[in-house]
Amino acid sequence: LLPSSYTPEEQTKYKLEALAATEQRFREAQAHEALGDLRIAIKRRAFGLKLKKGNKSGRGQKANTRMQTQLRALQADVVKHAEKYRSARKALRSLGMPKEDKTFRPLEPEDLWGSHMDDGWENESMLDVTTGEGKRHVSWIWLTERVSTAASTDASWAKEADRVLWFRARARRDRWLEEVEILEAEIARSEKYFQFYAEAWRRQVGANPDTQLGRGRNAYCHKMERVYKYLVEQLRMPLPETKATSDEQPPETDE
Numbered sequence: 001l002l003p004s005s006y007t008p009e010e011q012t013k014y015k016l017e018a019l020a021a022t023e024q025r026f027r028e029a030q031a032h033e034a035l036g037d038l039r040i041a042i043k044r045r046a047f048g049l050k051l052k053k054g055n056k057s058g059r060g061q062k063a064n065t066r067m068q069t070q071l072r073a074l075q076a077d078v079v080k081h082a083e084k085y086r087s088a089r090k091a092l093r094s095l096g097m098p099k100e101d102k103t104f105r106p107l108e109p110e111d112l113w114g115s116h117m118d119d120g121w122e123n124e125s126m127l128d129v130t131t132g133e134g135k136r137h138v139s140w141i142w143l144t145e146r147v148s149t150a151a152s153t154d155a156s157w158a159k160e161a162d163r164v165l166w167f168r169a170r171a172r173r174d175r176w177l178e179e180v181e182i183l184e185a186e187i188a189r190s191e192k193y194f195q196f197y198a199e200a201w202r203r204q205v206g207a208n209p210d211t212q213l214g215r216g217r218n219a220y221c222h223k224m225e226r227v228y229k230y231l232v233e234q235l236r237m238p239l240p241e242t243k244a245t246s247d248e249q250p251p252e253t254d255e
Contacts, residue, residue, distance in 0.1 A: 004091035011095075024095045027088050031104050034085035035141055040165050041081050042112065045074040078112055103144055111139040191235045198228035 003011050003020035004027070011020050048071050089097075089104050097104065201224040209218055 002091070004094040007094070008096055020095050024092065024097075027091045027095065028104075031085055031088035031092065034081050034088055035144060036164070038078065038081040038085060038112075039141060040168075041074070041077045043165065045071070045078055048074045082107055082112055105140050105144075107141070111141055113139065187235055191232055194228045194231040194235070198225050198232065201225040201228065 003016040003023050006014065006016065011017060048067075052067050052071065086107055089107070092101075092104060093099065201221050204221040205218045206214065206221075209215055
């Protein structure tokens, strides 16, 4: 059990103050990371919503169903990071963090959106947090860790968030390309393996085809030769195209 599993009084009673301080540093880092991942997840969901509104995901029932599946996955990602933050904040409260802490505030359902409830992210209006509509709509999660709310500072922060998202997308793309290369190499090796054994079984066809034993032996050899030739044909067939979810789709990035 960690010190956060105990009440502040129990932490003092069992002399857990040093361990509690260590866990507090860990939990603060965990909460900051969860907030960062949450902001990225919200932006990804916003992009998905914009695709849906612009009918860029395709037309028809199949395209709509696929888009709904992707949006559910994006929403689940938002919820996952939100719960991770709430868990870290709950631990921090057990470790003595004030309820009114300005950095790690309670995360409400309305905080899980961007500057506008319908799209989750609007660069221009979201960054204008000093007056009017921007100030009323922006959740605290977009402002935490930033001392200044000047427009230039906020713009730099937004660009940095986009850089993080871009580099993660490129790393995911690179992993997909690597997986494709591995798969192609495995197919090539398998084809040579099957060809070798197809030829090996063909060579096992022996003499004495008129005897019962010879006919049975040759029939079995021909059968195994056909099996391996069939596997070779299957490997040479084009792979079927698959529809990936938003998290699985390898992104296109500029080098």
